[in-house]
Amino acid sequence: LFNHERFIADALRSVLAQSAVPERIIVIDDGSTDASAEAARSVADPRITLISQPNAGAHAALNRGIALAEGAEFIGILNSDDLYETGRVAECVDALRQNASIDVVATRLKIIDDAGTPLPADEPRARWLQSVWQVRPQSLCAWLGIANFVKTTSNLFGRADYFRANPFRPYRYVHDYYFAVTAALDG
Numbered sequence: 001l002f003n004h005e006r007f008i009a010d011a012l013r014s015v016l017a018q019s020a021v022p023e024r025i026i027v028i029d030d031g032s033t034d035a036s037a038e039a040a041r042s043v044a045d046p047r048i049t050l051i052s053q054p055n056a057g058a059h060a061a062l063n064r065g066i067a068l069a070e071g072a073e074f075i076g077i078l079n080s081d082d083l084y085e086t087g088r089v090a091e092c093v094d095a096l097r098q099n100a101s102i103d104v105v106a107t108r109l110k111i112i113d114d115a116g117t118p119l120p121a122d123e124p125r126a127r128w129l130q131s132v133w134q135v136r137p138q139s140l141c142a143w144l145g146i147a148n149f150v151k152t153t154s155n156l157f158g159r160a161d162y163f164r165a166n167p168f169r170p171y172r173y174v175h176d177y178y179f180a181v182t183a184a185l186d187g
Contacts, residue, residue, distance in 0.1 A: 001027050002055070004080035005034040010116060012043040014083040020090035023047065024072065026065045027080075031055025036080070059168035059175045062153060066167070072160040082154040083116055092157035104158035104183045106150045108133055140184040150180040158183075 001008055008027075015025055025045070029037045029052040040050050053064065062077060069075055074093055078084060088107065095105050110118040111125050119126040132147040143149060150156065153168075153176040166182065168175045 001029045001032060001036050001040060001080040002058070002061070003032045003034050003036060005032070005036045005039045006114075007081040008036055008040045009043050011078055011080050011083060012040065012045075012048065014085075015078060015089075016043070016045060016047075017086055018084060018089040019087050020093060021047070022076065022089060024049065024069065026051065026068050028053065028061040028065045030058070030061040057170060057172065058153070059170050062175070063167045066160070066163045069160060074158065075160045075163050076157040077153045079152060079154045082152065083112065084154075085110075089157075096157075096159060101187075103162035103186070104156060104180075106155045106157070106180070109151060109155055141181070144177075144181050144184050148177045148180065150176065152176055153179075156180070 004011075012025065012027070015022060025048045027040050027048060027050045029040065029050060031054050037050060037052055040048070049068070051064070051068070053061070066075055074096060076084075076089055076092065091107065092105050096102060109129070111129060112118055121127065121130065129149070129151065132149045135143060135146055137143045137146065156176065156179065162183075166179065169178055171178055
């Protein structure tokens with residue numbers, strides 16, 4: 001969470017609306033200067049833990065949240081201005097449970113506007129993302145070499161042990177892409 005006062009409550013509600021609701025939801029407020037923390041607190045649920053820290057960057061907030069998820073089998077990341085579709089957590093957990101050799105999954109996404117409405121298919125960003133998902137090279141590494149189809153840390157869901165063993169790096173704009181590429185290289 002960083003300066004997303006107007007989005008965080010909807011983001012949290014999208015997690016609570018899952019068909020398989022997570023046991024714990026950890027929100028790291030990375031030094032917001034707006035009322036983001038108060039907006040997060042407005043979603044009252046005992047599974048939500050809010051931790052505030054001085055601004056240290058997205059990678060540090062992600063790594064802290066992962067470290068605090070003690071005992072978790074799986075970790076899903078949701079940026080404070082994104083939303084999960086209702087069945088996403090269950091779909092990701094099922095995929096990981098059915099494929100013991102896979103540590104991290106990503107799903108297709110919809111790009112939304114500030115109101116949470118999916119962008120029209122002919123909008124350039126939506127069209128680009130659709131075209132990237134149509135490309136299916138022989139390897140995951142080659143696919144990521146063509147374009148970052150994972151797009152965001154919100155699209156990363158995986159085994160907690162893998163996230164702990166592979167922390168996010170302090171790369172300001174590509175910590176998610178670096179993580180996805182190294183995960184692909186790891187197999």
